[in-house]
Amino acid sequence: MLMGSLIIISGCILYLLLKPPVPQYSLFKKEEVIYAKDSSLDGGVAGCLTSQPNTR
Amino acid sequence: MFDFATQYTLIVFFLMVLFLIWRPRGINESIPPTISAILIFLAGIVPLTDVTKILGIVSGASITILSTIVMSIVLGSIGFFRWAAFNLVNRANGSGILLYWYIILLCFLMTLFFNNDGSILITTPIIIEIVKFLRLRPHQQFPYLLSGALIATASSAPIAVSNLANLIALKIVGLDLNSYVAMMFVPSMLGITVIALLLYYYFRRDIPSRIPTVLVSYVQGKLSVSLSSIPNIPHIPNHLEPTHPVPHIDHLRRPKHVRHPRYENHIGHPRHQHSIENMVDEPVEIDMSMFKVCIVLIVLIRASLFIGASFGIPIELIGIFGALLLILYRWYKKRIGPLDIIRKTPWHIILFAFSIYVVVYALHNIGLTALLVEHLRDPISANYLNASLISGGLLTVMSNLFNNLPSVMIGTFTLTEMGLNTSTLQIAYLASIIGSDIGALLTPIGTLASLIWMFLLRENNIRVRWVDYLKVTIMVIPIGLFISLLSLYVWVDALFF
Numbered sequence: 001m002l003m004g005s006l007i008i009i010s011g012c013i014l015y016l017l018l019k020p021p022v023p024q025y026s027l028f029k030k031e032e033v034i035y036a037k038d039s040s041l042d043g044g045v046a047g048c049l050t051s052q053p054n055t056r
Numbered sequence: 057m058f059d060f061a062t063q064y065t066l067i068v069f070f071l072m073v074l075f076l077i078w079r080p081r082g083i084n085e086s087i088p089p090t091i092s093a094i095l096i097f098l099a100g101i102v103p104l105t106d107v108t109k110i111l112g113i114v115s116g117a118s119i120t121i122l123s124t125i126v127m128s129i130v131l132g133s134i135g136f137f138r139w140a141a142f143n144l145v146n147r148a149n150g151s152g153i154l155l156y157w158y159i160i161l162l163c164f165l166m167t168l169f170f171n172n173d174g175s176i177l178i179t180t181p182i183i184i185e186i187v188k189f190l191r192l193r194p195h196q197q198f199p200y201l202l203s204g205a206l207i208a209t210a211s212s213a214p215i216a217v218s219n220l221a222n223l224i225a226l227k228i229v230g231l232d233l234n235s236y237v238a239m240m241f242v243p244s245m246l247g248i249t250v251i252a253l254l255l256y257y258y259f260r261r262d263i264p265s266r267i268p269t270v271l272v273s274y275v276q277g278k279l280s281v282s283l284s285s286i287p288n289i290p291h292i293p294n295h296l297e298p299t300h301p302v303p304h305i306d307h308l309r310r311p312k313h314v315r316h317p318r319y320e321n322h323i324g325h326p327r328h329q330h331s332i333e334n335m336v337d338e339p340v341e342i343d344m345s346m347f348k349v350c351i352v353l354i355v356l357i358r359a360s361l362f363i364g365a366s367f368g369i370p371i372e373l374i375g376i377f378g379a380l381l382l383i384l385y386r387w388y389k390k391r392i393g394p395l396d397i398i399r400k401t402p403w404h405i406i407l408f409a410f411s412i413y414v415v416v417y418a419l420h421n422i423g424l425t426a427l428l429v430e431h432l433r434d435p436i437s438a439n440y441l442n443a444s445l446i447s448g449g450l451l452t453v454m455s456n457l458f459n460n461l462p463s464v465m466i467g468t469f470t471l472t473e474m475g476l477n478t479s480t481l482q483i484a485y486l487a488s489i490i491g492s493d494i495g496a497l498l499t500p501i502g503t504l505a506s507l508i509w510m511f512l513l514r515e516n517n518i519r520v521r522w523v524d525y526l527k528v529t530i531m532v533i534p535i536g537l538f539i540s541l542l543s544l545y546v547w548v549d550a551l552f553f
Contacts, residue, residue: 003217006237017144
């Protein structure tokens with residue numbers, strides 16, 4: 001029981017550690033949110049990220 | 057004084073150790089034990105019946121390792137290592153020191169969740185991915201690589217199932233999985249913590265203080281990542297528009313030969329200069345649906361190991377079934393057959409394990425166990441502190457000379473033939489496990505996990521010499537080992553006996 005609990009806890013912490021820090025790239029989320037493209041930064045940082053609104 | 061068999065075995069053994077340490081022309085670690093095993097077998101010191109027994113012992117361990125290797129290869133082919141690497145770097149938010157501690161935590165948790173071989177097979181590729189796409193210099197890569205490996209292997213001490221060697225005589229000494237954890241968790245955690253802190257202190261100047269961050273996007277069902285060349289780029293917050301000014305786009309597409317102006321006039325210790333010179337956008341695609349299925353499969357296989365073991369199903373069978381399932385799924389989804397697994401498996405490590413077992417069995421047959429029992433019975437029986445330190449020290453020496461698996465076998469024979477009372481036997485056994493899990497890290501041949509680690513590094517063209525490894529472990533492992541053994545005595549004596 002003790003050992004099993006430790007293994008389960010370590011699995012949960014592992015998941016939290018390895019999952020993407022930004023929630024919209026969650027492993028289990030069905031709809032992925034992407035950022036709106038800022039035309040003033042075409043090809044720049046924001047251009048690497050595309051977005052959709054959270055609400056549909 | 058000694059008969060022919062004893063003299064012959066001792067000479068072969070010493071030559072084997074000499075060639076293992078010297079390694080002329082960088083020969084593979086498995087060659088000296090293999091030749092020694094052949095010589096010993098031809099001389100009849102280990103008869104065929106013993107060889108068959110050894111095959112049975114090693115095959116169980118080998119199948120378990122092989123199934124873990126299959127899991128690791130499948131994870132690699134679905135992009136898990138890259139995904140994990142990018143997320144860890146992202147989470148570190150530009151701090152090389154935070155990344156270092158995340159890697160330590162990752163390696164510790166992986167060993168607890170899987171086992172030490174699985175942890176090495178999973179975390180080493182992740183760390184390699186990290187150091188390679190961050191373009192770290194060798195002296196900057198080494199802290200992450202070695203610290204991760206040492207913590208991954210040392211972390212097999214807290215719970216019994218993390219290392220095959222831990223399980224060898226658990227029932228014989230009257231312990232079960234839960235009583236093992238109750239007695240070992242705190243002492244081994246103290247040792248691991250000390251080792252982690254010492255490693256950080258040792259590498260503090262080599263760990264880069266600033267590292268780039270990673271930009272992640274999810275487009276058309278696939279995760280795409282690219283390296284940001286600006287270490288100070290702020291994290292894009294979780295809403296649609298960034299609130300911080302975004303750096304000029306020129307920095308992202310700088311040609312390979314032009315250094316970032318920030319680093320051209322960097323003042324400070326040369327070791328602290330960051331090595332980023334090639335700022336190349338490297339998009340990587342990962343199929344998230346296949347990814348999720350594989351992760352779920354691996355977790356289910358891991359859980360079934362425990363459930364199956366409680367019903368008496370051998371873990372090797374579950375491991376084989378799980379490995380086949382993963383291979384078939386990958387074959388179905390990506391049309392990649394199993395041939396790459398055969399090519400990527402480090403078969404020489406299994407040969408090493410078998411050969412070294414033969415050599416150690418020969419030592420047992422010529423009276424090594426009897427010698428140890430005769431000389432160590434009285435000191436070990438004297439008190440619990442002696443039992444802890446001597447037993448742990450003995451396994452440390454043996455593991456570093458001829459690997460921890462056969463050493464634990466000899467150690468178990470020795471302890472059980474001493475006629476110790478139950479409590480002394482238990483503390484001596486637990487101390488021997490600490491010696492074989494933590495003390496064995498002094499040399500790369502101490503554990504199969506270390507050998508797998510060096511193999512994985514070689515496969516990725518990262519060369520780590522024995523002397524580089526030893527310079528670190530000699531400073532770190534003895535202190536961690538001593539702290540663990542001392543705290544084992546204090547903890548067990550105070551709470552259990």
